[in-house]
């Protein structure tokens with residue numbers, strides 16, 4: 130048996146107010162692996178995450194989560210199926226403490242428990258009683274990841290984890306993401322603008338340009354084609370090249 134796909138996006142057209150921003154997008158993400166979506170601002174990285182999570186409805190094509198088509202499933206049903214979205218902006222309740230945020234996300238009976246997750250992020254343990262709004266950006270990002278993990282999600286959709294973080298913090302967090310994917314056999318879909326950081330942590334990479342896949346391959350393959358990656362960031366490649 131080959132690797133199991135957690136997410137299959139097939140020929141997806143989706144957008145906002147009837148206007149397509151994704152046009153014929155196909156991506157696959159496997160369990161135990163980190164799949165990165167790269168691309169310039171507005172390339173269409175967040176929109177696939179929102180579609181997979183049930184917030185944006187496909188206009189054409191289909192999305193399978195663990196083999197199940199998601200049509201007509203509400204976001205909360207997808208959460209119950211094991212999807213966990215870490216949105217840009219982190220999605221924390223800033224008035225609550227670190228441990229209250231974690232408890233809010235803990236699925237009853239779900240493993241891993243809060244203690245296990247705090248072992249992954251020892252810095253958070255010391256901050257357990259601090260309000261989330263008073264954490265640094267990096268600490269908030271750790272908490273957002275920890276919340277996604279305690280939610281018992283099998284598929285983590287992480288949008289722009291590095292946003293606003295110092296490179297040294299990103300360098301510390303990304304290996305944790307990879308370790309979590311491998312050790313817990315989770316599928317991680319990581320949207321990133323920092324190409325180098327993403328290539329170091331990802332197994333498979335899609336470079337998006339204007340709502341289409343401009344380039345796809347293993348991190349190693351894509352790492353050898355940074356000329357094409359850069360061109361698509363500047364918006365000068367023809368998608369599909």
Ligand SMILES: Nc1ncnc2c1ncn2[C@@H]1O[C@H](COP(=O)(O)OP(=O)(O)OP(=O)(O)O)[C@@H](O)[C@H]1O
Pocket residue numbers: 145146150168169170171172173174175176177322
């Ligand atoms: N709620 C919305 N309503 C209308 N258009 C939108 C909406 N959200 C995004 N778009 C448009 O869809 C396109 C793709 O947006 P998307 O957010 O997926 O890009 P992105 O690659 O995540 O960008 P960024 O790096 O800036 O976060 C853009 O042209 C954007 O302007």
Ligand SMILES: [Mg+2]
Pocket residue numbers: 174175176217288289
């Ligand atoms: Mg985005």
